[in-house]
Amino acid sequence: MIQAISQLGASCLANVAALGRASMMLAQALWFIPTRKLLRDIVRQLYVVGVLSLPIILVSGLFIGMVIAFQGYSILVDFGAETSLGPMVALSLLRELGPVVTALLFAGRAGSALTAEIGLMKTTEQLSSMEMMAVDPLRRVIAPRFWAGVIAMPLLASMFNLVGIWGGFLVGVEWLGVDDGSFWSIMGASIEFGQDIGNGLIKSVVFALAVTWVALFNGYDARPSARGISQATTRSVVYASLLVLGLDFILTALMFGS
Amino acid sequence: MKVNKLELTVGGFVLLGLAALLVLSLKIADSQFSGDGPSYTLYARFDNIGGLKPRSPVKVGGVVVGRVEKIELDSDDFVPVVTLKMFERYGYFPETSSASILTAGLLGEQYIGLNPGFIMEDIESLEAGATIEDTKSALVLEELIGKVLFSLTEK
Amino acid sequence: MIEVQQLSFHRGEKAIFSDLNLSIPKGKITAIMGPSGIGKTTLLKLIGGQLQPSAGQILFDGQDVHQLSRANLYKLRKRLGMLFQSGALFSDLNVFENVAFPLREHCQLPESVLRNLVLMKLHAVGLRGAAELMPNDLSGGMARRVALARAIALEPEVVLYDEPFVGQDPISMGVLVKLIATLGKSLNLTSVIVSHDVDEVMSIADHVFLIDQHRVLASGSVQQIRDSEDPRVQQFLQGLADGPVAFHYPAEDYLSALGGEQ
Numbered sequence: 001m002i003q004a005i006s007q008l009g010a011s012c013l014a015n016v017a018a019l020g021r022a023s024m025m026l027a028q029a030l031w032f033i034p035t036r037k038l039l040r041d042i043v044r045q046l047y048v049v050g051v052l053s054l055p056i057i058l059v060s061g062l063f064i065g066m067v068i069a070f071q072g073y074s075i076l077v078d079f080g081a082e083t084s085l086g087p088m089v090a091l092s093l094l095r096e097l098g099p100v101v102t103a104l105l106f107a108g109r110a111g112s113a114l115t116a117e118i119g120l121m122k123t124t125e126q127l128s129s130m131e132m133m134a135v136d137p138l139r140r141v142i143a144p145r146f147w148a149g150v151i152a153m154p155l156l157a158s159m160f161n162l163v164g165i166w167g168g169f170l171v172g173v174e175w176l177g178v179d180d181g182s183f184w185s186i187m188g189a190s191i192e193f194g195q196d197i198g199n200g201l202i203k204s205v206v207f208a209l210a211v212t213w214v215a216l217f218n219g220y221d222a223r224p225s226a227r228g229i230s231q232a233t234t235r236s237v238v239y240a241s242l243l244v245l246g247l248d249f250i251l252t253a254l255m256f257g258s
Numbered sequence: 259m260k261v262n263k264l265e266l267t268v269g270g271f272v273l274l275g276l277a278a279l280l281v282l283s284l285k286i287a288d289s290q291f292s293g294d295g296p297s298y299t300l301y302a303r304f305d306n307i308g309g310l311k312p313r314s315p316v317k318v319g320g321v322v323v324g325r326v327e328k329i330e331l332d333s334d335d336f337v338p339v340v341t342l343k344m345f346e347r348y349g350y351f352p353e354t355s356s357a358s359i360l361t362a363g364l365l366g367e368q369y370i371g372l373n374p375g376f377i378m379e380d381i382e383s384l385e386a387g388a389t390i391e392d393t394k395s396a397l398v399l400e401e402l403i404g405k406v407l408f409s410l411t412e413k
Numbered sequence: 414m415i416e417v418q419q420l421s422f423h424r425g426e427k428a429i430f431s432d433l434n435l436s437i438p439k440g441k442i443t444a445i446m447g448p449s450g451i452g453k454t455t456l457l458k459l460i461g462g463q464l465q466p467s468a469g470q471i472l473f474d475g476q477d478v479h480q481l482s483r484a485n486l487y488k489l490r491k492r493l494g495m496l497f498q499s500g501a502l503f504s505d506l507n508v509f510e511n512v513a514f515p516l517r518e519h520c521q522l523p524e525s526v527l528r529n530l531v532l533m534k535l536h537a538v539g540l541r542g543a544a545e546l547m548p549n550d551l552s553g554g555m556a557r558r559v560a561l562a563r564a565i566a567l568e569p570e571v572v573l574y575d576e577p578f579v580g581q582d583p584i585s586m587g588v589l590v591k592l593i594a595t596l597g598k599s600l601n602l603t604s605v606i607v608s609h610d611v612d613e614v615m616s617i618a619d620h621v622f623l624i625d626q627h628r629v630l631a632s633g634s635v636q637q638i639r640d641s642e643d644p645r646v647q648q649f650l651q652g653l654a655d656g657p658v659a660f661h662y663p664a665e666d667y668l669s670a671l672g673g674e675q
Binding site: 161 | 264265267268271272274275276278279281282283285313322
């Protein structure tokens with residue numbers, strides 16, 4: 001019994017310590033004056049986390065939009081309200097699925113890659129040797145990857161939404177025969193820039209911060225061994241996904257709750 | 259100038275993302291991005307507002323000409339007062355206009371239908387801050403049924 | 414050049430060093446030897462300021478490494494090159510860019526000057542022809558030579574070598590021994606070699622420290638170490654299986670461990 005309690009205490013302490021280390025890492029990585037070199041590195045990392053994530057994001061967006069249109073149609077048609085398919089597809093994408101699914105896919109595609117890359121750089125002493133060359137790996141390695149993640153995610157989410165709405169249009173209008181005009185016009189009338197697009201964007205920026213931070217920290221904090229890297233990668237994806245879902249609940253409650 | 263392939267793709271990626279955002283804002287959200295333009299405030303007092311909510315539309319013949327800004331209760335006579343934000347681009351409506359709370363479709367949300375009165379020489383417009391006098395409350399299903407039952411028993 | 418004074422370092426409960434004293438002379442090749450697992454790499458990381466000692470200090474050219482501000486520590490590290498055991502080359506940059514990395518970071522050089530400098534460094538380690546290869550395509554010995562070129566790219570005063578000879582075939586080992594000796598001479602480097610490859614190290618070192626049991630066991634010139642009468646020194650030099658350093662890791666009594674209940 002006492003052992004169980006002390007174990008609980010130990011794991012709490014370990015978690016708090018990890019949170020502290022993670023905050024220190026982020027603070028040290030970001031607290032400096034940006035240089036041209038940083039911008040160039042951000043561009044390079046944008047390619048890795050952004051451009052390379054594009055195919056999976058676009059394909060998923062298309063399919064998810066199409067599936068919502070199918071499901072939504074079968075429910076709405078019972079009420080004779082199938083013209084509301086447009087807003088249903090658009091709102092579920094803009095408010096929830098766009099930011100959340102993009103973040104989850106991003107965690108799996110780019111986040112795990114970041115963790116593994118940095119974990120491996122640590123294991124092979126590349127970070128250490130950089131430090132001995134008087135180059136701060138936090139600034140040189142962590143900072144550009146962090147900014148690239150934060151920039152890429154909202155852009156990816158926007159593309160996801162657009163492709164998803166298009167997918168919904170394909171299924172709803174082209175296939176199931178919802179009226180073309182009312183699909184777009186009712187959608188247009190019921191979506192609002194601040195409430196829907198703005199809040200969706202805020203969500204995806206918050207998710208971007210969370211996912212990139214978790215991924216980078218897990219790589220940076222990985223135990224320097226093959227097993228350590230594989231654990232860190234798994235942990236990165238699991239923690240990032242849970243964090244995204246939890247944050248989504250909190251943000252949704254704050255944004256749409258009252 | 260030497261074009262760096264990587265920089266080019268990243269530039270394309272960023273542009274694509276921004277374009278997607280722009281299309282979402284302008285096309286999908288029906289250009290509400292640009293705002294509703296300048297507006298003025300009108301008040302309307304209803305006996306019963308039913309399911310009216312802030313941001314519900316104010317329509318003239320189906321065209322959205324304004325939105326409900328807020329709904330309050332007049333603490334003197336306990337009558338709901340609805341503040342309307344009217345878009346200036348549709349101009350000012352005559353004093354004789356009437357407002358009623360209507361429902362879009364059978365189950366749809368409620369909105370304010372504005373019925374513009376006749377425009378005549380001696381009738382003034384509803385200026386900013388004016389109150390619409392002629393209002394019809396929302397239909398409440400229970401009251402409606404009550405009325406029908408009452409008229410049936412009358413016979 | 415480097416003074417280690419009363420240094421203690423603990424990792425968790427375990428003491429790695431206690432009251433360690435070393436003095437590394439300028440412009441010489443100093444070897445720090447000892448059995449595996451006594452924290453030789455840790456010592457190099459302490460010198461480079463990557464780890465904090467629990468007590469004692471390390472003076473680099475008179476400056477206490479662990480009292481320096483961040484900016485000064487980074488300034489000091491530019492005077493220090495380190496060759497990691499694995500080479501620690503950046504796996505996404507080719508050989509040329511690896512060597513160019515510290516120069517690009519710290520000096521604003523025109524591309525043509527930088528190119529010449531890098532090729533000179535690569536030529537010094539005999540790998541000018543490998544400039545376009547990726548680290549994955551290099552053998553272990555070549556990777557270490559590239560890492561050496563990178564370590565001397567900023568023309569440091571001190572180069573720290575972490576186990577430079579481990580896992581090398583005899584030819585690469587010979588190449589590395591020769592490189593360390595000639596580079597040390599020609600660039601007037603202060604070299605610190607941490608190793609347990611007795612013969613190779615003894616062939617080039619000017620001064621040797623033997624570390625065991627958290628502190629210095631013996632020190633002196635190569636000849637003095639060879640002539641030492643300390644049985645532990647002789648066991649290490651000759652590689653005897655058993656001696657003062659027991660073959661067995663400390664354990665409970667063998668018979669009672671096997672016997673179970675008895």
